[in-house]
Amino acid sequence: MITLADIQKQSKEPMQKGFITDLLRYSDLIKMVPFETVEGLNVGGTRWQTLPGAGFRKIGGGYTESTGNVEDVVETLAALGGDVKVDRLAEKVNSIETTLVTNMKMKAKAVSFTFNDNFINGDHGVDPDAFEGIKKRVSNMPARQTIDLASAGDALKVKASTANENTFLDALHEAVKVVDGATHLIMNEDTWIQFGSVLRNLGLSYNVLALYDKVWENFRGVPLVDIGLTADKSTEIISSAEDPGDGGNDSTSIYAVRMDTDDGLRAIQLKGTGPDVYDPLNGGEMESGPQLLRRIDWAVGLYNLSQYSICRVKGFKMAAS
Numbered sequence: 512m513i514t515l516a517d518i519q520k521q522s523k524e525p526m527q528k529g530f531i532t533d534l535l536r537y538s539d540l541i542k543m544v545p546f547e548t549v550e551g552l553n554v555g556g557t558r559w560q561t562l563p564g565a566g567f568r569k570i571g572g573g574y575t576e577s578t579g580n581v582e583d584v585v586e587t588l589a590a591l592g593g594d595v596k597v598d599r600l601a602e603k604v605n606s607i608e609t610t611l612v613t614n615m616k617m618k619a620k621a622v623s624f625t626f627n628d629n630f631i632n633g634d635h636g637v638d639p640d641a642f643e644g645i646k647k648r649v650s651n652m653p654a655r656q657t658i659d660l661a662s663a664g665d666a667l668k669v670k671a672s673t674a675n676e677n678t679f680l681d682a683l684h685e686a687v688k689v690v691d692g693a694t695h696l697i698m699n700e701d702t703w704i705q706f707g708s709v710l711r712n713l714g715l716s717y718n719v720l721a722l723y724d725k726v727w728e729n730f731r732g733v734p735l736v737d738i739g740l741t742a743d744k745s746t747e748i749i750s751s752a753e754d755p756g757d758g759g760n761d762s763t764s765i766y767a768v769r770m771d772t773d774d775g776l777r778a779i780q781l782k783g784t785g786p787d788v789y790d791p792l793n794g795g796e797m798e799s800g801p802q803l804l805r806r807i808d809w810a811v812g813l814y815n816l817s818q819y820s821i822c823r824v825k826g827f828k829m830a831a832s
Contacts, residue, residue, distance in 0.1 A: 513546050518785040526615075527788040530807065533619030534786075539736055540627050542725070543695060545770055545777045546785075547814070554586045554779055558816050586814045588781060589642040591625060592807035593618055599801045611803060615788075618807060622786070624742040630813065631697070631738060631748050631766070642812035645697075645766055645776065649821040655689055656819065658682050661826030664756030669709060670831040676709045679827060683730060686767035686822040693733045693767040693822070694775075699749040702763055703737040705829035706730070733767070755826045764825040774816035781810035 519531040534541050564577035595618050601610040633644030649656050660667040660682055669679045687693040698706070707728070727734035738748045752760035769775040786809035797804055815821070 514544065515541055515546060515785060518546070522784055524788070526790075526805070527785065530615060530619050530788040531785055533616050534623045534626075537620045538623035538627055538739070539725075540630060540697070540738060541623055543734070543736065543770070544630075545772050547772050547777050547779050548782045549588070549779050550782055552588045552781065552810065554588070554812075554814055556584045556814075556816050557581045558584045558818065584816060586779065586812055587642075588779065588810040588812045589629075589640060591622060591641075591809045591811050592786065593621070595805040595807075596797065596802045599796060599803055602803065611805065615805060621742050622807060622809070624740065624744075626811070627738055628741050628748050633813075644813070645768065645821050646764075646823070648813075648815065649766070649823045652818045652821065656822045658686055658822065658824045659756075659826040660824065661755035661757075661762065664758075666755035666759070666762035667827040668831055669827050669829050670705065670712075673713065676713055679709065680713070682824045682827075683765065683767070686765070686824050687731055687733060690767050690769040690775075690820055690822050691817070692769055694770045695736050695768045696730060696733050697736045697738050697749070697766045697768060699747045699751060699763060700737050700739070701747075701751055702749075702765060702829050703735055706735060709829075751828070753825065762826050762828050764823050767822040767824070769817070769820045775820040776813060776815040779812050779814045785809070786811075 515531055516535055519528060519535065522528040522531065558581060560580040560582050563579040564575065566575065568574050595611065595614045597610045597614060604610070629641050629644050631644050631646055633641045634647045635641070635643055660678065667675055667678060669675050683696070687696075727736075729735055740746060741748055749764055749766075751763045753762045753764060754760060755762035770777060786807055788805070788807050790804065791806050792804050796802060
């Protein structure tokens with residue numbers, strides 16, 4: 512499995528190396544996602560639908576022919592990035608950090624937040640230029656891949672009782688199982704914080720897990736990932752204002768995901784070494800004015816063959832009322 516951290520270590524391009532370093536600094540998710548390089552902007556594969564039959568035969572007899580069904584899957588890479596323009600005179604000012612360096616760091620943070628947001632919420636119906644996120648993907652998977660804890664549309668109040676806390680943990684046990692072994696549990700900040708409180712209330716405790724140069728709290732060996740905020744730095748990527756079914760806005764979700772480069776979820780990028788970070792003018796100024804230009808261009812997307820690699824646990828709130 513190759514991650515962006517591996518690509519960062521191998522990069523020989525200073526601008527790219529620095530940019531990926533900032534991406535990794537700003538996004539826990541990007542640290543963890545396995546990446547696969549592909550040859551074109553469209554990636555195809557074959558997904559199993561129904562298995563063929565199998566059975567016993569009489570001695571001297573034969574088997575009944577049975578063939579499984581498959582479907583073709585095609586994913587399209589999305590172009591994620593942006594331009595940074597700074598006045599040439601601003602680069603001549605003596606300071607701790609140049610204007611260009613500051614703006615490149617800010618752009619890296621914006622790219623990382625945009626990747627995180629689309630990882631969850633990407634929807635071709637909303638933005639056809641972005642990649643499809645796991646919220647949309649799981650909605651097209653078999654019914655068992657969505658576990659709804661709401662009762663008659665009313666969100667489960669996890670911290671209202673010990674019984675509710677156990678119901679919540681039971682659902683996570685199920686979610687880890689139905690994805691054939693989750694590698695990540697992805698949630699928002701409030702859920703991440705209150706998760707520990709639930710475990711303590713039940714006399715349980717976090718385990719810690721050292722992965723990706725960081726120590727992670729985990730549940731049953733599965734790292735708990737706070738997906739973070741959108742680029743406005745205030746809006747939760749996984750909302751705590753989801754409708755549990757009663758027209759309200761008081762629930763949230765956790766996504767159990769199996770990430771791998773077999774048939775699970777992984778990120779894909781165009782053949783090369785991560786995001787292209789370059790000077791399209793080779794040190795020159797823009798024709799429209801005395802400005803320097805840097806460009807980030809990253810052909811990236813998500814891909815999964817298994818219809819059982821994502822599970823959404825929804826219809827709950829991490830509160831007592």
